[in-house]
Amino acid sequence: MKNDFISYSKQTVDDDDIKSVVNVLRSPFLTQGDRVPRFEKDLSRITKSKYVVAVNSGTAALHAACYACGIKSGDEVITTPLTFAASANCIIYLGATPIFADCDNYGLLDPEKVIKKISRKTKALLTVDYGGCPSHLKELRQIANRYNLILIEDAAHSLGATFKGKPVGSIADLTCFSFHPVKLITTSEGGAVATNKPQFYKKLLLFRNHGITKNRNEFISPYEGPWQQEMHILGYNLRMTDIQAALGISQLKKMKKFLGLRTAIARSYTRNLQKLQENELIDLPKVTSNTTSAWHLYPLRINFNKTKYSKKQLFQKFLENGVRLQVHYPPIHLHPYYNKKYNLKKGDFPNAERFYNQEISLPVFPALTKTQRNKVISLVEKFIIEN
Ligand SMILES: *Cc1c(COP(=O)(O)O)cnc(C)c1O
Numbered sequence: 001m002k003n004d005f006i007s008y009s010k011q012t013v014d015d016d017d018i019k020s021v022v023n024v025l026r027s028p029f030l031t032q033g034d035r036v037p038r039f040e041k042d043l044s045r046i047t048k049s050k051y052v053v054a055v056n057s058g059t060a061a062l063h064a065a066c067y068a069c070g071i072k073s074g075d076e077v078i079t080t081p082l083t084f085a086a087s088a089n090c091i092i093y094l095g096a097t098p099i100f101a102d103c104d105n106y107g108l109l110d111p112e113k114v115i116k117k118i119s120r121k122t123k124a125l126l127t128v129d130y131g132g133c134p135s136h137l138k139e140l141r142q143i144a145n146r147y148n149l150i151l152i153e154d155a156a157h158s159l160g161a162t163f164k165g166k167p168v169g170s171i172a173d174l175t176c177f178s179f180h181p182v183k184l185i186t187t188s189e190g191g192a193v194a195t196n197k198p199q200f201y202k203k204l205l206l207f208r209n210h211g212i213t214k215n216r217n218e219f220i221s222p223y224e225g226p227w228q229q230e231m232h233i234l235g236y237n238l239r240m241t242d243i244q245a246a247l248g249i250s251q252l253k254k255m256k257k258f259l260g261l262r263t264a265i266a267r268s269y270t271r272n273l274q275k276l277q278e279n280e281l282i283d284l285p286k287v288t289s290n291t292t293s294a295w296h297l298y299p300l301r302i303n304f305n306k307t308k309y310s311k312k313q314l315f316q317k318f319l320e321n322g323v324r325l326q327v328h329y330p331p332i333h334l335h336p337y338y339n340k341k342y343n344l345k346k347g348d349f350p351n352a353e354r355f356y357n358q359e360i361s362l363p364v365f366p367a368l369t370k371t372q373r374n375k376v377i378s379l380v381e382k383f384i385i386e387n
Pocket residue numbers: 057058059060083084086087128154156157178179180189190191
């Protein structure tokens with residue numbers, strides 16, 4: 001991969017980040033030292049959630065969250081098809097069945113479609129803050145309350161976003177973050193679960209560490225001595241290292257700045273591309289009311305019936321000009337694994353499929369320069385208007 005390409009996202013790592021990581025490398029603890037608890041505390045303050053458990057990926061965060069709320073074989077969890085495979089894979093990891101409900105024009109799980117998919121087996125709703133915009137959390141909460149379901153939020157895109165003034169992380173029963181390099185802040189690989197419920201917190205801790213507790217108050221057998229530890233459930237090693245957490249602590253200090261830069265880029269795209277929307281050539285991304293987006297993506301939807309180039313040709317044109325676009329997402333139900341396993345097919349979720357067919361993600365990341373941004377804007381204008 002040529003690195004002078006402008007891609008849809010990339011990390012920003014500075015000398016302070018490097019110093020923090022190197023300090024850990026010189027310290028006695030590369031893992032299970034004090035950085036992970038500090039990172040968790042910082043995240044808990046920023047997300048206004050009582051408890052945060054850091055893990056080694058966003059996928060691990062989703063897996064642990066599904067475990068913590070008791071999802072098991074025979075259960076169903078309702079989620080969106082317009083997301084990364086991990087949002088649904090985590091349900092299958094626990095032997096449960098993902099049930100898809102279509103998305104709306106924001107690319108978000110549609111609460112009305114969710115209601116139609118509820119059955120006696122439904123245990124939880126797993127919504128995804130597509131592109132960085134918070135889900136329809138008010139409606140989903142009402143549905144969850146009415147049917148006694150747990151609300152899980154895949155907030156891999158939406159760290160820093162707000163819903164009615166509240167930070168993402170303080171709203172759902174369990175909120176999952178990812179710190180992969182394309183996300184708002186990075187720990188290289190990494191993730192975290194935020195919750196306000198102590199019963200979930202306890203289970204997350206166990207699940208992250210093989211199901212083993214070292215807490216004397218929790219022992220089932222008589223106390224034998226300070227070496228004692230007991231395994232209570234089948235957990236995994238989902239632990240984050242102190243090297244990763246040190247990077248996370250340092251990155252979090254720049255979170256507001258990163259958010260501001262992403263927002264400015266998104267606003268500039270919107271301002272400059274407005275006229276193409278007026279000509280019905282494109283649909284600009286919208287943000288739901290009373291929310292702020294973290295602008296993980298700038299998902300442009302293009303009316304390819306009216307353009308000279310097909311999606312494939314447009315992608316190629318951008319590549320030839322040094323811009324590597326991305327598409328989010330091939331709907332999950334069309335992945336061969338899913339359509340074979342659950343007998344899903346094209347046409348099952350028309351909104352997600354239409355969204356996917358029309359969507360391209362323009363580059364958004366803190367280090368994108370004004371010149372690069374203007375280049376992207378001119379390329380969009382050029383290739384979409386061209387007839
Ligand atoms: C990135 C991402 C994940 C997975 O996160 P990893 O840290 O890569 O495991 C899950 N869901 C969504 C929507 C994502 O974008």
